[in-house]
Amino acid sequence: MKxxxxxxxxxxxxxxxxxxxxxxxxxxxxxxGFRILKSNEGKLFVAYPSKENKKNPERPYEDVVYFKKSSNxxxxxxxxxxxxxxxxxxxxxxxxxxxxx
Numbered sequence: 001m002k003x004x005x006x007x008x009x010x011x012x013x014x015x016x017x018x019x020x021x022x023x024x025x026x027x028x029x030x031x032x033g034f035r036i037l038k039s040n041e042g043k044l045f046v047a048y049p050s051k052e053n054k055k056n057p058e059r060p061y062e063d064v065v066y067f068k069k070s071s072n073x074x075x076x077x078x079x080x081x082x083x084x085x086x087x088x089x090x091x092x093x094x095x096x097x098x099x100x101x
Contacts, residue, residue: 001025001073003080008032009088018044021085023077031065036085044085046078 005024012019018036033049048063067074
């Protein structure tokens with residue numbers, strides 16, 4: 001599976017939240033809502049899209065899409081997303097950037 005586009009990188013600083021982006025895979029699957037967060041150490045990382053979990057108050061949000069833990073794709077994926085997110089700060093929003101993993 002290849003990332004064919006990273007689009008709609010919105011920069012929005014609100015606490016640890018730094019922004020959002022949309023990722024397109026193989027020119028066919030589009031996943032919205034990846035979050036760019038800042039850790040306590042100041043390092044950026046990518047979080048999966050999530051939804052409110054009303055059934056379990058101990059875990060108020062749950063991921064709606066994720067890579068299997070055995071997948072080596074996640075590290076490459078995250079690196080490309082962060083690179084495009086950082087580059088988008090220098091470009092107009094809603095720019096469509098083609099990348100491949």
